[in-house]
Structures are given as structure tokens and as C-alpha cells.
Amino acid sequence: QKEVEQNSGPLSVPEGAIASLNCTYSDRGSQSFFWYRQYSGKSPELIMSIYSNGDKEDGRFTAQLNKASQYVSLLIRDSQPSDSATYLCAVTLNYGQNFVFGPGTRLSVLP
Amino acid sequence: ETGVTQTPRHLVMGMTNKKSLKCEQHLGHNAMYWYKQSAKKPLELMFVYSLEERVENNSVPSRFSPECPNSSHLFLHLHTLQPEDSALYLCASSQGSSGTNYGYTFGSGTRLTVV
Numbered sequence: 320q321k322e323v324e325q326n327s328g329p330l331s332v333p334e335g336a337i338a339s340l341n342c343t344y345s346d347r348g349s350q351s352f353f354w355y356r357q358y359s360g361k362s363p364e365l366i367m368s369i370y371s372n373g374d375k376e377d378g379r380f381t382a383q384l385n386k387a388s389q390y391v392s393l394l395i396r397d398s399q400p401s402d403s404a405t406y407l408c409a410v411t412l413n414y415g416q417n418f419v420f421g422p423g424t425r426l427s428v429l430p
Numbered sequence: 431e432t433g434v435t436q437t438p439r440h441l442v443m444g445m446t447n448k449k450s451l452k453c454e455q456h457l458g459h460n461a462m463y464w465y466k467q468s469a470k471k472p473l474e475l476m477f478v479y480s481l482e483e484r485v486e487n488n489s490v491p492s493r494f495s496p497e498c499p500n501s502s503h504l505f506l507h508l509h510t511l512q513p514e515d516s517a518l519y520l521c522a523s524s525q526g527s528s529g530t531n532y533g534y535t536f537g538s539g540t541r542l543t544v545v
Binding site: 323327353355361362363364365368407409418419420421422423 | 470471472473475520532533534535536537538539
């Protein structure tokens, strides 16, 4: 099993809809979880971090973490065409000693 | 300048050339990283430096040689590369060697093409 998995997409949603991005991870010892956004030809930028079970909201973004089920998700409300990018999930493994990225999900928000 | 800066932005080199990538961070972080990003593959960690000491080398071929002269600067020396080494090379920094609490700040990357 791969350490961090994401659906590669593309995930297409209409403008104004909610985009839901999912990530699963293999290491039950993982403690820190991050979502990065990467526009084509650009470097990743950190948009959300979450460390505890439950939801964390920041503007239009909500990160959800369920450690028992080993998944973390990112919801984008009122999606805009400018949200079109690849979203990378990153997870610390081995109780914080390693930091692994998923392959990313490409999101396309259609005007 | 602020953040993490990488130079050059683009590099084309022959398989027999020697070149170096440079990274500089202005964030006061104490850890720096080199990542490789190839098409349709996850980001691959290459090297980690914490407090200028190399703490991880993920079985990277010896044709890649890192150097960290101080906590603000990181280099990746390249020699006798192969075409499959063509990729986007990203530098990142963090406070703490695993980025556990704060995540990474990435540079803009160097797009490397080996011909």
C-alpha cells in the first residue's frame, strides 16, 4: 500500500459548487497533515494544516481529519475558476520523522 | 528579498556538464530540503539538512551532491546527469527538521532539462 494516496482526477466542479478532495494514509502514527495547492508551472503553497480529529475552517477552505479511518479531506466552498490547480496532501510518517506527499488531485472549476 | 529563492529558474545541460542549483531562504528557518518533482509522480524527497547537518539522503544517486554552507543557503551540485533526471527541482525550508508543526515554504523551483 502506498503511504499517501489521492485520486489523481481531474475533478471537475462548476463555479460556486463545493469541491471535495480526499487523501488516505497508511501510517497510524501520523501526527501532522497539510494541504498544498500547486498551480501549473509553479511551486506548492501551503493552504491548510490540521493536527486533531475534526474540522478546521479557514475562509472557503475546510480541512477534515479522521485518524481512526486514516483519511484527511479538503473542502472548498463557493469554488472559483482561480481554485483550478493540483492539490497535494502531505503527511508526516513515523511519528513525525518523515514527511510524504501524495500524488495530488487536479481540480478544474468550470465557469 | 523574502521567502525562499531559487536560481536559476530554468537550466538546460548536457550529460557531461557540471552545474549547480542554488537556494536561499530569508525566513530564519533551521531546516532546508531538496525535492524532485517529475511528471505524474509525487514529490520525492532527496536531501534534508537540519542546522546545516545532513540528516537524510533517500538513496539519491551520487551524481547529485548537496551542500549546505549555512542555515540560509543550500546548493545541489549536478554532474554527469541522465535524461531521466529532467524534472522540477524544488527547495523548501521549515522551522524544525520534519516541518511537523509548520509545513514547508517552497521556492519557485528550477526546471532542469538534461539533453
